[in-house]
Amino acid sequence: MDIKGEARFVSAVICLMGTTSFMGLAAPAAAQDAASAPAGLSKGAAEDGAASDIVVTGSRIRRANEVQSTPVATLGAAELASRGTVNVVEALSALPAVGANSLSPSGAPRNTLLAGLYTVDLRALGSSRTLVLVDGKRYVSGLQGSSAVDISTIPTDLIDRVEVTTGGASAVYGSDAIAGVVNFVLKKKVDGLQLRAQSGISSRGDAGQYKLGLIGGGSFADDRGGFVFYANYDRTRPVFAANRSISSDGVAVADPTRPDLALFGPASYTSLRTTQGVFGLNGATVTGATIRRTVLPDGTIATPLGSRDGDNPNEYNIIYSPSERYMFGARLNYELGSDINLTIDGSYAHNDTLQRFEPTFLNSGSSNIGGPTGLSNTIPVSNPFVPAALRALIPAGRTDISFARDFTEFGPRDLDYTRQLYRFVAGLDGKFEVMGRNWSWEAYYEYGRTTLDETMRNGIDTQRFYQSQRVEANGAGGYRCVDAAARAQGCIPVNLFTGQPLTQAEIAWLGASATIHSTNTQQVAAASVTGDLFNITTSPVAFAAGVEWRKESSNYVPSEALRNGLISLQYAGITKGDFTVKEAFAELTVPLLEGVPLVDYLEVEGAYRYADYSISGGASSWKVGGTYRPFSGLRFRGIYAKAVRAPNINDLFRGATGNLANVSDPCRGGGTTSARQQYCLAQPGISAGFNPPATTQVQQSVVGNPNLTPEIAHTLTLGGVLTPSFVRGLSLSVDYFRIKIDDAITSLAAQTVIDQCANTNDPVYCSTVIRDTASGVILRNNSVPINAAQELLKGIDVELAYRTRIDAVPGIGRLGDTLSLQLNYTRTIAYDTAPFDGAPTIKLRGQPFYPANKGNLQLTYVNGPLSASLNERYIGKVYRVVGGTFDGNAVPSFWYTDVQFKYDISEQFAFYAGMNNATDKKPPFFPVPYVGTSTGTNTAASVYDLRGRFMYAGVTVKF
Incomplete structure (x- = not known):
């Protein structure tokens, strides 16, 4: 759809909304007493907004929610509970505006830093472009050197609501809010105790989940003080690749762009992943069957690529990571005076996670040997273990033999992760009057720290492997390592040509482990004030301003083996750095007209923020927008903004991390x-x-690049909200969005x-x-991130909310039940990227991670103590290769069905049970080249459900 087409679409929707609203002018006035929630708002949030002015994410100014110019989707506590979530991750993933990333436990199992980490990625622009807040305040990152927040450390049972606003919000909140803001609003008051226990399991008997959560609170000092506390424990069991048909075998693709698409299954790929090894005879990387040989267990020399048994790497892999998490925290608030309050928050979270990969695979063309040491990953022809039959095939003048082998004797590679979070917030807030007008202020200090301790087990020491292949006779009828220093350390010659497993002594010599320790620290000190200035209409001109100081620091320290490239992974250097930023901001809303013909309400607004970064210098962001309500029931809104993302510590100071590239x-x-x-x-x-x-x-x-500058984005949101009086409880919003990023940081x-x-x-x-x-x-490419990429994203958001009472049904009688419907839909018009100015545009829309259409429909029925919910999640058609014409290129749309039933046995006790992916929908097949990265799942694991049908039940008890 081109720009003119988009304009026609938006105009048609606005005309439809306007026409429908004018029809409502003739509706009886009595119908106007039904207050309906804005699209996406839970009932509680809607009632709060109707009762008084509130602060909603997207603005620091307190005002009525119905005049907000920024679209805000809200998940309330009831919506979260209806999904049976162990943590809030599972509920957020249903929102169409949330992109596919590591939200799923199977979303990124091949990344050695992301296991157990759950981040939010609005608009699929990357988690570094989504700002996560808790009670309107920043939250320390869970990923070393980045701004990505681990939202699984936020206690689900204490969440009052989650507010999601999309579009640039840097002028209000600062860096990273290019795609939008996710604000977790926690409960401020809890009376008594509430215990929740839940257990679940997949229909295949794995992926078990167990949760025990406690929240409580009360008041003291004649209600001048209050406290809230929580404690939570949850555990998730793994899913092994071998236990799902789609991932039980590894596959490869010959050429995904050709109509004669060919997939290679076990009979083909496993002969290249043999435990006996494949040996190239030309001293170069293994490239063709005619120059490759395999030494079979009986000593026979054979040509590979036959239909022989081999090793299936997927039989070892875990595709749904297990985890064990516990967290606890408390909040204390106290009235120091009639107009001043003290608030103190403290929290801790601990998470243990395991990743499991196939055993180490070494070959002469891999990145496993090299690194800063520059070791040659070949076997010299002089090695006395080379069989005579194989030696006879080696061309004259060759000095090395290349090889490829799966070292299954070491067992699967396990990566154990321990993540911890510490967070403390102390603040003061109060109210005062200026010339009879109400003002409020807030000042706080926040300290957050996350740590990661990672242990990699069952690897191979590549230096020792190198030494074990440089062998000579020892003069006593045996053999020894050539390197005397290695012999002094216990070097054992390793014979790869027997066709037999390695001995325990050889395994002990070659085996290696490694560790990584990393920390992120965030400090924030901020103060702000907001209030009314004067009146042009009956509504006041409102103003907010503030200052903020923030310091981010990160330290990533791999063990010496990793730093020197001496373990069968990549080499990785130390990353250490910090930066500070000083910011000042202001926001203004100006009601211009109110209560005149065709202008029931008209308001304009603006915001500006200036930030001074210690590394990249000054950066400014701003927004302008407004709200126009011609009459009650119809509102138009728009925001145009400049947003920024400053380079993070990883971008600036990343230590050298290497691999090999074919060029x-x-x-x-x-x-x-x-x-x-x-x-x-x-x-x-x-x-x-x-x-x-x-x-x-x-x-x-x-490596990092300290010369990077902030990314610049210009975002536009135009839309409207329809709440017709003649359809009580109905709210419809349609918004067009456009995000253009220049000077995007890319490697x-x-x-x-x-x-x-x-x-x-x-x-x-x-x-x-x-x-x-x-x-x-060419010897080396020192790749650094640069400000060069461009990204353009355009689309339409639609939200429909409807809530009604079913007073009577013919033949049944009076019910007094409540039925509510919530629909969220996103249509992506375009998602184009270019790695640098002048480069060909890459069309992402329609690729597996970027479906053009996404939606979520929730129906909730309440009849006294009984409630039932049905949730339908929609993923539109995608293509294995965008623009491809071969058979099987298109993957049809998917529907996932979730159901839950809940019964309040009494005011203190409730029971609930549910089923996610109730129809047991199987994921589509996506071999590695289609999705751009290996996940070991043969599908787009963060988009489609790998777990299958999942059943759960739980109870809540209040004291």
Whole structure:
């Protein structure tokens, strides 16, 4: 849909809303006494807004919710409870505005930092562009060096509501609010105790969940003081890849862009993942069956790629991570005087999580050996263990043999994570009057700290492996390691050519483990004031202003083995850094007209924030907008804003983390264009006849860039809200959104950087390409994040809320029941990205992680003590390859059905039971190349449900 098409769509919706509203002018006045909740608001939030002015996420000014210009979707405590959530993650994932990321326990099992971490990613723009608040205050990050908050550390039972506003909100809240803000509003008052116990299990007998939660509170000192506390324990059991048909076998794709799509299953891929090993005879990376051999257990030399048994890596993998979490905290508030209050909050959370991968796989072309040490990952021909039959096949002049082998003797690679969070907030707030007008103020200090301790087990020490393959005769009829220093440490020659498992002594020599310790620390000191200035209409001109100081620091320390690339993973350097930011902000709302013909209410607003970062300098953000209500029941709203995301510590100070990349040298043959020729021939060692291999492997080291500047986004939201008086309890909102990000921070692939260097001779790219000064060949690419990418996202949000009483049914009689409906729908019109200016546009809309259509429908029925809810989650059609025409490219739309029944046995005791994915919908098949990253699941695990039908039951008891 082009811009004109979008405009027509929005105009049509606005006209429809206007026409419907005018029809309502003739409705009886008596119908107007039915207050209906704005779209997305729970009943409690709606009633609060009707009773008095409140502060809603998106603004710091206290005012009636029906004149807010920023769309806000709210999940109330009742909605959270109706989903049977162990933590709030599961409820948030149903909102269409929430993108697919690590919200699911199976969302990112292959990432060695994300296990047990649950972040929010509004609009699928990345969790670093979504700001998470708790009671309107920032929350310390759970991921080293980033701003991503682990929302599983927020106690679900204490949440009063979750307010989600989309669109740029940096002028109000600061950096990171490009996609929007998620604000968790906790309960301020609890009387007595409430205990909740819940247990659940999948229909296959795994993925068990257990939860025990306690909240309580009371008052003291003649109600001048109050306290709230909570304690929570929950545990989740794993799901193994072997226990789901879609993930039980590993697969690969020949070429996803061709109509003759071919999938390779166990008979093909496992011969390349054998425990006996595959050996290349040309001294290069294994590339073809005609030059590869396998030594079978009986000593026979065979050609691989036959229909032989091998090792299935997916039989070891955990695809739904287990976890054990406990948390507790308390809040104390006390009236120090008639107009001043003290609030103190403290919280702690602890989470243990396990990831399990297939055993270590080493090959001569992998990134497992290399790192800063630069060890050669091959077996020398001089190795006396090379069988004579294999040696006879080695071409003359070759000195090395390449290899590939699964080291199943070591067992699966386990990664254990322990995450901890500490948070403390102390603040004062109060009220005062200026010339008879009410003002309020707040000042607080917040300290937050998260830690991660990670242990990697069952790896291979790649330096010891290197030493074990450099073997010589020991003069006594046996063999020894060539390296004397290694012998002194106990080096054992390892014979990979027996076709038999390694011995226990060999396993003990080669085995390795590693650890990572990281911390994030956040400190915030802020003060703000808000109140009324004067009146133009009957509603006052309101103002808010404040200052904020924030310090972020992070420390990521891998063990020495990881820092030196001596374990069978990647090498990773120390990341350590911090920055501070000083900010000042102001916000103003100005009601212009009120209660005149065709203008029941008209208001404009604006906000501005200036931030001074210790690393990247000054940055400003702003917003302008307004609300127009021609008459009761119809409201139009709009916001245009500039938002920013400052580079985080990982962007700025990331320690060198490396792997290997296959690249083609654009200078091969002296360059193919005049621009390339000019660059290439200026490089030492390169002449017109320069002829390196067509493809070669180079070290790629990813490091931080302290010269980064903030990302800049311009966001637009236009829409309207219809609450017709002739349909009591109905609310409909439609909003168009557009987010354009310039100078987005991105890390380019090694080939892209090398090509751009040759094409432009720009030092931004060329400074990271390291060539040998004698031969001219590329040795390394020091990849750094740069401000180069562009992103454009456009779409439509629709929210429909309806609540009614069923007073009577013919033939049944009076019921007095309540029926409510909540529909949220998002249509993505476009999601385009470009890695740098002038690069081809990448169309993300319609890819597995970016469906064009998403929706959620919830129906709730209440009859006295009995309530029932039905939740339908919709994921629209996606394509394995956007623009592809081959059979099976389109993946049809999905519906997930969740149900729950609850019965209040008494005021103190309630029982509930439910079923998620009640129809046991199986996920679609997405091999690795389609989704861009390996998850070991053969599907887009954070989009579709891997667990299957899940049943649960629980009780709540109040004292």
